[in-house]
Amino acid sequence: MTKPTSREVESLRDEIRDHDRKYFVEAAPVISDLEYDRLIDRLREIEAKYPDLQTPESPTQRVGEQAVENLESIEHRVPMLSIDNTYSEEEVRKYADRIAKLLPGEKIEWVVELKIDGVAATVIYNKGVLIQALTRGNGIMGDDITHNIRTVKDVPLRLRSKSTPELLEIRGEIYMKNSDLVELNHQQEQQGESVFANTRNVTAGSIRLLDPRKCAQRPLHIFCHGVGESDELQAKTHMEFLAELRNFGLPATPFVECFDSIDQVLVHCDQLISKLHNLDFEVDGLVIKVNRFDQREKLGSTAKSPRWVIAYKFEKYEAVTRLNEIRVQIGKTGAVTPVAELEPVELAGTTVSRASLHNAEEIVRKDIRPGDTVVVEKAGKIIPHIVRVELHKRKGKVAKFRFPALCPECGTQLRKDEGGVYIRCPNFSCPAQWKERLRYFASRNAMQIEGLGEALIDQLIGQGLVSTYGDLYRLKENQLVPLERMGKKSAQNLLKQIDASRKRGLGRLLNALSIRHVGRNVALLLAKKFGNITNLRRCSMDELAKVDEIGEIIARSVYNFLHSSHGEEIISDLSAVGVDLEVEAMETPQGVSLSGKTFVVTGALEQYTRDEIHELIAQHGGRAASSVSKRTDFLVAGKNAGSKLRKAEQLSVKVLTEADFARMLEA
Numbered sequence: 001m002t003k004p005t006s007r008e009v010e011s012l013r014d015e016i017r018d019h020d021r022k023y024f025v026e027a028a029p030v031i032s033d034l035e036y037d038r039l040i041d042r043l044r045e046i047e048a049k050y051p052d053l054q055t056p057e058s059p060t061q062r063v064g065e066q067a068v069e070n071l072e073s074i075e076h077r078v079p080m081l082s083i084d085n086t087y088s089e090e091e092v093r094k095y096a097d098r099i100a101k102l103l104p105g106e107k108i109e110w111v112v113e114l115k116i117d118g119v120a121a122t123v124i125y126n127k128g129v130l131i132q133a134l135t136r137g138n139g140i141m142g143d144d145i146t147h148n149i150r151t152v153k154d155v156p157l158r159l160r161s162k163s164t165p166e167l168l169e170i171r172g173e174i175y176m177k178n179s180d181l182v183e184l185n186h187q188q189e190q191q192g193e194s195v196f197a198n199t200r201n202v203t204a205g206s207i208r209l210l211d212p213r214k215c216a217q218r219p220l221h222i223f224c225h226g227v228g229e230s231d232e233l234q235a236k237t238h239m240e241f242l243a244e245l246r247n248f249g250l251p252a253t254p255f256v257e258c259f260d261s262i263d264q265v266l267v268h269c270d271q272l273i274s275k276l277h278n279l280d281f282e283v284d285g286l287v288i289k290v291n292r293f294d295q296r297e298k299l300g301s302t303a304k305s306p307r308w309v310i311a312y313k314f315e316k317y318e319a320v321t322r323l324n325e326i327r328v329q330i331g332k333t334g335a336v337t338p339v340a341e342l343e344p345v346e347l348a349g350t351t352v353s354r355a356s357l358h359n360a361e362e363i364v365r366k367d368i369r370p371g372d373t374v375v376v377e378k379a380g381k382i383i384p385h386i387v388r389v390e391l392h393k394r395k396g397k398v399a400k401f402r403f404p405a406l407c408p409e410c411g412t413q414l415r416k417d418e419g420g421v422y423i424r425c426p427n428f429s430c431p432a433q434w435k436e437r438l439r440y441f442a443s444r445n446a447m448q449i450e451g452l453g454e455a456l457i458d459q460l461i462g463q464g465l466v467s468t469y470g471d472l473y474r475l476k477e478n479q480l481v482p483l484e485r486m487g488k489k490s491a492q493n494l495l496k497q498i499d500a501s502r503k504r505g506l507g508r509l510l511n512a513l514s515i516r517h518v519g520r521n522v523a524l525l526l527a528k529k530f531g532n533i534t535n536l537r538r539c540s541m542d543e544l545a546k547v548d549e550i551g552e553i554i555a556r557s558v559y560n561f562l563h564s565s566h567g568e569e570i571i572s573d574l575s576a577v578g579v580d581l582e583v584e585a586m587e588t589p590q591g592v593s594l595s596g597k598t599f600v601v602t603g604a605l606e607q608y609t610r611d612e613i614h615e616l617i618a619q620h621g622g623r624a625a626s627s628v629s630k631r632t633d634f635l636v637a638g639k640n641a642g643s644k645l646r647k648a649e650q651l652s653v654k655v656l657t658e659a660d661f662a663r664m665l666e667a
Contacts, residue, residue, distance in 0.1 A: 020154075040059065043060055062150055076137075076139070076228070087315065117284040119207055120173055121171070122142070122169055122172075124168070143208060156250065167229060168227075171226035173225070177199070180219040277358055316379040322343040326370050330436065336423045502579045599624055604640055635653050
């Protein structure tokens with residue numbers, strides 16, 4: 001082998017680093033594992049033959065050190081302060097109000113990111129080369145884990161960018177994926193060693209091992225989210241900073257978004273929390289930060305915590321139990337959802353016997369099989385879900401779950417959504433779909449038919465009394481009385497409720513029909529825009545898509561339903577039994593008392609549910625907002641009204657009781 005030049009060797013290292021970044025940071029490899037291994041082997045061969053060409057930051061030096069005698073405690077250049085936290089939406093709003101007072105008249109942008117459940121650490125680079133890493137420790141002193149951080153493959157030994165600050169200290173969270181823990185515990189079991197309880201425990205133990213060769217056997221990762229001591233950074237905001245991190249080749253914390261108001265933040269938080277089951281790593285909350293660095297400087301810190309950040313946490317509860325069976329259930333739009341039937345287990349003070357598996361891809365990704373021992377988690381408002389399989393407890397051959405090819409209710413060939421993860425039964429007449437659609441049709445947010453519950457719906461469908469929505473309005477007293485738990489009075493009350501629902505109006509009806517992508521707000525918007533079903537049916541798909549807040553996906557769904565054979569039959573049948581297909585009087589803005597006015601509702605209401613009062617405000621031309629500001633016209637205050645009431649009084653916003661609001665509607 002002819003000795004290569006140092007420039008040629010460094011070019012090879014840069015090529016390997018680039019592939020490391022694509023694989024570990026971007027999750028988008030462009031070469032095979034075999035091709036990558038050949039590059040590494042070539043570099044090792046060169047460095048072995050020509051030791052003078054070897055450098056400490058070479059990709060071959062991931063595990064180049066001997067075990068240390070002990071972990072040295074070192075003072076942080078900049079203290080790693082803890083973060084204040086809350087478990088309440090109301091407390092998040094109070095926090096935002098405090099920040100607004102500290103930054104009077106300034107526009108505040110809020111960043112939301114995941115709070116990774118791992119081990120906090122700081123990684124320090126000098127002239128782009130990794131020189132040190134410390135655990136958080138007590139915030140003032142941290143343990144030196146440099147020997148182990150070098151084994152974490154998504155931590156670059158040399159930063160990718162040539163224009164990095166001379167000194168760069170990056171804060172982040174070291175973690176392990178759930179799928180990696182499954183494999184690690186399986187290996188531990190086979191080797192006769194103890195298994196690990198959860199990802200955080202194994203991460204904390206692994207990163208503090210004295211022997212880096214042992215740490216290298218643990219698949220650890222890092223997400224970077226903050227900065228300690230550093231020379232001049234280009235970024236002026238957190239979002240710019242994360243982009244800069246990625247440019248350096250560092251794995252920035254994922255799924256970060258920026259918002260203009262705390263209302264948008266809280267809506268996003270709810271949406272994000274509902275999707276956490278898709279993640280392969282543990283999250284114990286969300287972090288809300290002020291985006292602009294100059295505002296962070298003004299806000300400063302208390303003795304314990306920075307003022308510009310708060311953690312919005314949720315309680316997490318885990319339990320281990322047996323998965324007895326996986327079955328599927330059919331929803332009102334045909335979505336086939338797998339459900340785990342569990343050996344009952346105590347979780348967060350309740351007995352849990354079922355957990356959502358969400359979709360077929362989740363079962364495959366987590367390799368969940370009937371008979372497995374599984375870890376079930378409940379966090380905050382999230383319904384119980386399976387975090388991972390305890391693979392080391394799987395004995396013998398356990399058959400994989402086969403997702404049905406045919407609908408278990410009607411035998412129709414199932415179809416997967418184009419570009420999506422859900423599998424659906426396309427048969428609109430599927431009995432299971434029909435039962436779910438009828439339940440929704442009768443619900444409070446739809447046609448509001450009190451007394452038409454699940455047990456009664458089962459009887460009506462089972463005895464062939466109701467096979468269309470129109471059949472509901474053809475029911476007779478003598479058909480209802482013989483049904484279980486009915487009787488003459490109950491039958492008469494139900495018929496009155498059904499009759500009253502004829503006048504709910506087009507908005508409620510469109511929502512009640514379970515059209516994909518059409519919820520209550522979209523339904524009311526369409527009803528107000530077009531006035532009646534005839535005008536709506538005359539619209540082309542393009543005309544629908546141009547309506548504010550509708551867009552192409554909703555437009556296609558509405559158009560296809562209204563022009564399908566079953567959609568036309570439903571509309572014709574409902575018209576024949578006297579169901580109003582026009583905007584009800586209450587759905588059209590009445591008078592000027594609410595027109596153009598902004599309302600905020602707070603406290604415990606007695607006369608209305610929150611959905612009902614928001615709907616009434618919209619029906620009468622007003623706008624329901626979630627936070628009090630100078631633009632708020634009225635605050636409707638129920639019992640135990642808190643910070644919103646105080647803010648309304650400070651801003652001289654008119655405060656209404658429920659009775660005041662009702663009188664305003666009557667006027």
